[in-house]
Amino acid sequence: MSRERELVMEIQVAGRTFYEEEETLTIIGDEAEILEAYFAEKTVKEESLKDGTYQYTFDKLTSTDSKTKRSNVAKAIHKSINDEISSQHKEVKLADITKVINEKETGKKWPLQSHAKDSTLTFDQYKKETKTYYKKITSAPMGYQVYLITETKNLKDKKVKLKIHEKESDLKLLKTKDDILPVLVFAKKEDTTTETEVSDWIEIDVKEESGNKEDGNLFLYKEENENKIEVGIKKIQLRPKEDKIKTEGEDAHKSFEGWQEALYIREDETQEGKKAIKEAEDSKAVRDAEKDTIQKFDKDAKNKTYPAGDIDAPKTAIAGKAIEYILDIDIDDKNYRHKDKATEEDKNNIRWSFYVQGESKTDKKSTYITSKSKPGFYTYAKTEVVDGKNKLTIVFDEALKGKKVQIEPFRGSPDLSINPKFVRTTTVQKAPEPKISKRETTSLWLTSQYENKEKDFKSYFKLETPGLLFPFRSIPLNHPDGFKNNSYKVWNYRLHETKAPTFGYKRNPGMRIHAARDLYYEVKEPIYAIFDGVVKRKKDFYLDTWVIEIEHDFEYKKGHKLTVRYGEVNKSNILVNVGDKVKRGQPIAEIGLLYNSKKKTYIVQPSPDKRGMLHIEMYTGEESGPLTDPNVKYSDMLYAKSTNYSTGRSFKRRKDLFDPLTLLDKMYINSKKEGLMK
Structure with missing residues (x-):
């Protein structure tokens, strides 16, 4: 800022005095500066501030000798006064008038019973002020309409510029730290229709407004006020113009759909998910390397005991994922016909049968699990005895999705029936799509510019994934904001x-x-x-x-x-x-x-x-x-x-x-x- 003043110079030459009045002196003052730049949300509040008193004069004798009369008089006074002063954005409150009229007379148990003509009552008077608050916010969901605020010094009636960056350590929407995030910018501060996508500097007009700061938040008066503040305000929407991804591999920042997908983290993308995938891959590699996975059966072994009891296995399985069936033939059942405990020989001679429920079986032997894999049915099978219990590990083929299979352990020949308790019916399901287990955020910050001088404001603003929308584009007829009548x-x-x-x-x-x-x-x-x-x-x-x-x-x-x-x-x-x-x-x-x-x-x-x-x-x-x-x-x-x-x-x-x-x-x-x- 500069101020110019006329400089009068007195010069003496050879005893004579001369005055020079054409020179000017430039006094350098405070420099122009952008003090703050931030994101904000707007709220409008009407406040009522005490503004002296109002003296009311009765124009006739007025009776107030009952509760009903006092109530009616208070309402009449309230209307009379506010009709007079409302154009000045002032008011008196009915509660104050009612309180004064109901005050008891000194030394009596009741209020004044009447008011003479030309008598007066004094009430507090209030001035109504509408304040528009621009509260600094540190986060908002994508899609929200918010405001960019610049608080400045000595930049009245000038233009400043802002641009939006993504924090370099986040970079979920943008590719590099130098890229600029595109947002919708409105032509005017309160415009709701004419928005333009901006992916570079956003121009903001700085004005001297009637307003101030309160608890760190900017507010502006609706009416002219002696309090002045220099500020630039621009309405934006936290989204690009396009709704949907147009081409495969399109950069995330080019569409609202791309923004969302960039911040949605699926189960398989989390650390836990990646660990589970790695473990599954390692397990498959081990299975693929195995040779003899099916126990050899001795058909001449003595049939001392037989499968019985409940099989331990889930009722559903995911195609492509290993599932275990465990049978303990050492049961304690007085009705069981094989009284002796099973020997190792018995356990090593348990076989397993596999068939699809509802499909015809040409012969029982076709259901035996005798190989490591069987195309169309299972990609891996292993039978073994672990901790004294018979165990089948199997991976169902993708072709079985939606079907029910029967798993039955047996000695001599399977029953091929669903009735025995040791037979397990398993429904094979498709592997579920990875869920969105986490909704991420990213951080934004602002750079300002005036006359090619830039300034960074790294009070990071958190951009969140969008929330649920209301199922309509208009207010319900039975909502307080929009009652039809x-x-x-x-x-x-x-x-x-x-x-x-x-x-x-x-x-x-x-x-x-x-x-x-x-x-x-x-x-x-x-x-x-x-x-x-x-x-x-x-x-x-x-x-x-x-x-x-x-x-x-x-x-x-x-x-x-x-x-x-x-x-x-x-x-x-x-x-x-x-x-x-x-x-x-x-x-x-x-x-x-x-x-x-x-x-x-x-x-x-x-x-x-x-x-x-x-x-x-x-x-x-x-x-x-x-x-x-x-x-x-x-x-x-x-x-x-x-x-x-x-x-x-x-x-x-x-x-x-x-x-x-x-x-x-x-x-x-x-x-x-x-x-x-x-």
């Missing part, structure tokens, strides 16, 4: 067990407890998937509407996938099928109309509106099986509770049902902060 207030789905839309509300007939939150919308309102997932079921549901059940790739409970039931959707506009993979924010259906075809009537809530709604149920994923189960008792529920419980009444739902309200509230915030809510 006053009659919708009593149908507020966020209330506790009040009216039909709330969780835990009693339903008749059938002694049922409501298992969902009902979000009211007009018919055909689009419904969106709250997260990535797989469609598990769709079927007819209730009053001419259908239901979609999706298992989402989101862990509400560690190790389990959240299952969501999207109920009462339009049966004619379902956009997904069973087995489909859905993406976060993908349209899946529309709101249906509840219609009783037998009675030819509609559900009307509130009157006269014919009701369309989303009936949304949520399950932790800790249980399996159908979501509707009339046999589940109230006492069986893991999380769902209701004060409407009475003997015989239940949710009639799977045990891992829970009230979705907390998640719905978080999802609502997420969608608003991603700019998705109208």
